[in-house]
Amino acid sequence: MSKIFPHAVVAHFFTAAIALCIALAGASAQDQSMGGMHMAKQVNMQLPLIHKGSGTAWEPASAPAHEWMLMRGGWEFMAHGVIFADYNQAGGPRGEGKAESVNWAMTMEQHRLGAGTILFRQMFSAESLTSPHPGFPELFQTGETYHGQPLVDHQHPHNVFAELDALYLLPLAKEVSWELYGGPSAEPALGPVMYLHRTSAEELPMAPLSHHLQDSTHTSFGVVTTGFVVDRFKIEASAFNGREPNEERWSIQLAPLDSYSGRVMAAPARDWTAQYSIGRLENPEALEPGSQWRQTASVEYDHPLAEGNWATSLVWGRVHKLSDGVNLNGYTLESTLNFLRRNYSFTRLELVDKDELFPQAATHPAYRIGAYTFGGVRDLVQNSRWQLGLGADVTIYSKPAALDAAYGNFPVSFQIFWRVRPGLRREEHHH
Secondary structure (H helix, E strand, O other), X not given: OOOHHHHHHHHHHXXXXXXXXXXXXXXXXXXXXXXXXXXHHHHHOOOHHHOOXXXXXXXXXXXXXXXXXXXXXXXXXXXXXEEEEEEEEOOOOOOOEEEEEEEEEEEEEEEEEOOEEEEEEEEEOOHHHHOOOOOEEEEXXXXXXXXXXXXXXXXXXXXXXXXXXXXXXEEEEOOEEEEEEEEEEEOOOOOOOOXXXXXXXXXXXXXXXXHHHHOHHHOEOOEEEEXXXXXXXXXXXXXXXXXXXXXXXXXXXXXXXXXXXXXXXXXXXOOEEEEEEXXXXXXXXXXXXXXXXXXXXXXXXXXXXXXXXXXXXXXXXXXXEOOOOOEEEEEEEEEEEEEOOOEEEEEEEEEEEEOOOOOOOOOOOOEEEEEXXXXXXXXXXXXXXXXXXXXXXXXXXXXXHHHHHHHOOOOEEEEEEEEEEEOEEOOOOOO
């Protein structure tokens, strides 16, 4: 029974989230025909989601919104998410092929509370069912564990409760607001908008190899953040549980808020955002004792086109391990071009330092890995409710010659996938 129950929990919560999303899709479409979306647009100009993103991080205000939304009784309800159903083939001697699904669903509710606005968010994932351990094949990927051993050449599935949090925004003056955010599963003020929510990465099913140097704290089991928004700038600080989630993907693993971070964000124009953040994480790795400092910086650009959109992000992350003084850097450039409405071309270019590729070795040198992904998607169904796309991508790598024996001289990975998500909400975002 103990083995069956967690999977039943996963299926129950993901089914409930999908059912709610479908209900919102139908209600949102009905609201559009009744002019309800116009009312929602007027209200939304005053609410926190002018900048979508993750946690309290900002994306450019011009970024498109693939979501369903409706108004009821002073509440604004939103739902969005994505399901990728794909075949993933990682190349080379350490690669493998697997049919799998990357997926997540998020629901949001916001309302006036006193002089401010309260926003609740819930994010769920069924990846522990659709790509069970050891997870998604991905050459050179590291981070977290499988059966008590370091996870290598695989990306871990995300947790069922990927986000359970609340955000309160209180205006203090004409262009000054106070922010209070947190929850049992939330994202501290550390790093860029996490990759699942970046417009520049929304067509790519696979996680960046630099993920654990840049935005791996997006699911932290215990977060409290406060800060101030001053016109187009924000400064904030967080106390949080810096430990990585364990292998129980269906549980919430609360622990002391012994890690901390600070972040400065700017939105100089509606097409641009930028951030710098730094944090100390106490004992983040399950199998590697010691704490670390993490620094990140990023710039995001989004520009609507006559029949599409162009989104690009440049992200840097550095981890300084206090146990041995090692510095690891990760650099990511990713871009997605939506053109002629139904067509998407995307790329992700990475350089990242990896020192966990051979966990059983006596020494753990850091290797500089390059991963270069190119792909495209074509929407076969595109309406106000749904978008169904067929896509593919290919990844080639650069690496030191010392890794040829393990990974081959020229490994190549590829994916073929279906992508399903809500239709594009075309109302104008204000900034």
